[in-house]
Amino acid sequence: MRLLENLKIEPHTRVILRTDYNVSVVNGKVEDDFRIEASLKTIEYLLAKKAKIIIMSHMGRPRGRDKSLSLKPVADHLETLLNKKILFFADVETAQHSIEDMKPGDIAMLENLRFFPGEEASDKRFANELSKLGDVYVDDAFAVAHRKHTSVFLLPRLLPPAAGFLIQKEVNVLDEIRVAQKPPVVFILGGAKVETKVKIFIKLIHKIDAICIGGLLANSILMTKGIAIGKSNYEDIAQYVDGMDLTDTRLHLPLDVVVSKDPSGKSPARITAVASVKADEMILDAGPDTIKLFSKIIRTAGTVVWNGPLGVFEIEKFSKGTRDLAKELKNTKARVVVGGGDIVRAIHKVGAEKSIYYQSTGGGAMLEYLAEGKLPALDVLK
Ligand code: 3PG
Numbered sequence: 001m002r003l004l005e006n007l008k009i010e011p012h013t014r015v016i017l018r019t020d021y022n023v024s025v026v027n028g029k030v031e032d033d034f035r036i037e038a039s040l041k042t043i044e045y046l047l048a049k050k051a052k053i054i055i056m057s058h059m060g061r062p063r064g065r066d067k068s069l070s071l072k073p074v075a076d077h078l079e080t081l082l083n084k085k086i087l088f089f090a091d092v093e094t095a096q097h098s099i100e101d102m103k104p105g106d107i108a109m110l111e112n113l114r115f116f117p118g119e120e121a122s123d124k125r126f127a128n129e130l131s132k133l134g135d136v137y138v139d140d141a142f143a144v145a146h147r148k149h150t151s152v153f154l155l156p157r158l159l160p161p162a163a164g165f166l167i168q169k170e171v172n173v174l175d176e177i178r179v180a181q182k183p184p185v186v187f188i189l190g191g192a193k194v195e196t197k198v199k200i201f202i203k204l205i206h207k208i209d210a211i212c213i214g215g216l217l218a219n220s221i222l223m224t225k226g227i228a229i230g231k232s233n234y235e236d237i238a239q240y241v242d243g244m245d246l247t248d249t250r251l252h253l254p255l256d257v258v259v260s261k262d263p264s265g266k267s268p269a270r271i272t273a274v275a276s277v278k279a280d281e282m283i284l285d286a287g288p289d290t291i292k293l294f295s296k297i298i299r300t301a302g303t304v305v306w307n308g309p310l311g312v313f314e315i316e317k318f319s320k321g322t323r324d325l326a327k328e329l330k331n332t333k334a335r336v337v338v339g340g341g342d343i344v345r346a347i348h349k350v351g352a353e354k355s356i357y358y359q360s361t362g363g364g365a366m367l368e369y370l371a372e373g374k375l376p377a378l379d380v381l382k
Contacts, residue, residue: 001171001381004042007136007162011050011104016134016159017042018151020143020361021057021074024341030077032341035143035361040081042140042164043107047082050104054095054133055086056151058114058144065115075109082107092116092129099133119150127154140164142171143362145377146196146369152377163381166361171378173358174337174369182302182335183209187367188294188325190215191308191340194235196364202243203371205250209301212252212294214286214310214321221246221253227274230259230281252297256287258311258318265315285311286321294325301334305370307363309342322346329355339366 009015019039024031046053055078060069075086087108089095095110102108110133113119118126127150131137137159139145144152145167163171185208189197197217205211213221219234224241245251253274259281260269271287286294290310298304310325312318326346329336332355338344339360347353360366369375 001163001167001378002161003168004045004138004162004164007138007160009046009049009051009136013049013051013136014099014102014134015046015051015053016130016137016155017046017053017055017164018137018139018141018155019055019057020141021071022059022143023074025059025073028073030073032345033077033081034341034344034359036074036078036081038166038361039140039164042138042166043082045165046138047105047107052099052102052104053107054099055107055109056113056130057109057141058119058149058151059112060114062112062114069112069114071109071112078107078109092133095133113149113151121150122148122154123150124154126150127158130155131158134159137161138164139377139381140166141377142167142360143365145362145375146365148376153380156377156380161381163378167378167381170360170362170366171369174360174366175373177303177335177337177358178370178373184301185303186210186212186298186301186305186334188212188214188298188304188306189217189308189367190310190322191342191363192216193308193364194220194237197308197367198237198240198244200364200367200371202240204367205245205248207371208250210250210252210297212297214254214290215308217308218254219283222274228277228279229283230277230279232277232281232283252293254286254290255293256289257283258285258287258321260284263312263315263318265317269317284315285318286325288324291321291324291328295328295331298325298328298332298334301332304329304332304334304336305338305367306336306343307339307367309346313342313346319346323350326350326352337366339363
């Protein structure tokens, strides 16, 4: 990959910096700024070079302009972290006009890229419009490097590109884990984004020793296997089933689950065998027998990779499965690699942080890089 240190940056150079600031915002405030913190080293380097920095990121999966997914709270948060004014451009046209007035060392942020239809559509015209905002392109958006979206896949072909310090660090550490993998290798997959994880599952299953599955992915697989899951959320993965051997003994699904009539935590909950979920119930967490089984598997692991909680982690009542498994990490000598904020929060809650070897900013991107050793948006930086 071409590296930021080798990119010619002078005072006045307009640098497009693609970051992944897809963070959770609650009541207009950034809730967890791990991904923002992780980008500071690159920003500070560019500031020291007196570049004009134009930050671009996406947030969430909006359909059109959705105020609740504006990047403005992120710009405000970055302003506090850097103690420096961040200009904010609501659209590309405004950015094109206002950029002329930026001075060396100024920072601007463009509104959520996914508000513009061209971003997810791999659109050459949109790439062209974005390219007018910069002289060079720096990518630090590791967490979205598994997507072929315009700003990470087409834009770097239009300007001299380079990998920022965060991407460099992610690739170095994850390469080390891939190369010097300590067996048995165990993956724990939970959370949402089922389609991304099914694709990873298909690529991974033959390369590793065990996959423990919870969350929406487990619901979707159970549903495919014809097991009743009541009114639980799931995604239709029928199109992938041909590529999946659901009887593979390395695949571990929940044995028992915590169910309730609604996910708010206000209705009573009960623990039940996975095959006995009633029609009006939802699966909201993994049950104790499941955690016992998953714990046994990770206790003897050499490498554990964990992405996504096993239940509705944000509701205390349904976070026990994830927390109890996180506690188990204290009893393993495995190298533990995690991606995603929920797991890190669970690990901190139970005081098992010393057991984390590496915390990636990527979820799907981390899993795909570990599975494949390459990602589309990294290839174009070569
Ligand atoms: C992530 O949070 O995993 C990245 O920002 C990618 O988001 P996406 O799955 O919506 O493309």
